[in-house]
Amino acid sequence: MRSYSNWQWHMDEVFVKINGDTHYLWRAVDHEGEVLESYVTKRRDRKAALKFLRKSMKRYGSPEVIVTDKLRSYGAAMKDIGNVTKQETGRWLNNRAENSHLPFRRRERAMLRFRQMRCLQKFAAVHSSVHNHFNQERHLYSRDNFKLNRTAALSEWRQLCSG
Numbered sequence: 500m501r502s503y504s505n506w507q508w509h510m511d512e513v514f515v516k517i518n519g520d521t522h523y524l525w526r527a528v529d530h531e532g533e534v535l536e537s538y539v540t541k542r543r544d545r546k547a548a549l550k551f552l553r554k555s556m557k558r559y560g561s562p563e564v565i566v567t568d569k570l571r572s573y574g575a576a577m578k579d580i581g582n583v584t585k586q587e588t589g590r591w592l593n594n595r596a597e598n599s600h601l602p603f604r605r606r607e608r609a610m611l612r613f614r615q616m617r618c619l620q621k622f623a624a625v626h627s628s629v630h631n632h633f634n635q636e637r638h639l640y641s642r643d644n645f646k647l648n649r650t651a652a653l654s655e656w657r658q659l660c661s662g
Contacts, residue, residue, distance in 0.1 A: 506530065506562050506563050507530045507563060507565065507566060508528065508562045508564070508565050509567075509596035510526070510552075510566070510573065511525075511526055512543060513526070515619060517613050517614065517619060520541075522539055522540065522541055524539050524603075524619065525540065528595055528599045530595070532595060532599060535555060535558075536551070537620075537623040537624060538551045538620075539619050539620045543572060544572055545572050545576050545579070547572070548570075548572040549575075549579055549580070551576075552577070556580075564587055565585050566586075566587045566589075566593050567587075568593050569588050603623070
């Protein structure tokens with residue numbers, strides 16, 4: 500578990516259609532833009548938000564700040580856990596989570612939608628791990644370091660796919 504002084508999560512949910520039924524893909528993104536957790540539910544209520552929060556906190560620990568949109572399910576779930584003081588909501592605060600949906604939507608269009616909830620859950624989990632693996636912060640690296648990191652990531656990815 501990484502522990503930074505400014506460690507914060509951005510949480511958001513996205514509407515996804517599966518065979519004409521609306522489902523919700525809940526996502527947690529850290530302050531660097533890496534997708535931490537994704538979870539698919541049929542409802543968007545306190546119970547679903549609570550399950551998602553507990554699942555991600557069990558895996559990654561408790562963050563210092565949780566940035567959400569103004570969905571009341573988050574506030575109710577935070578009240579149950581006892582994290583109300585850690586929650587922040589604001590007009591443009593959650594843009595990091597909103598922008599993390601864009602590559603997912605692009606892949607969803609390419610796949611011509613999803614047919615099953617299990618397929619969506621599996622795709623979201625694999626897509627986020629692959630995106631995190633190859634999402635290098637280009638503005639922090641020189642071109643040479645970027646190329647070295649990219650070739651290392653590609654070789655590791657080829658080993659994973661072959662074995």
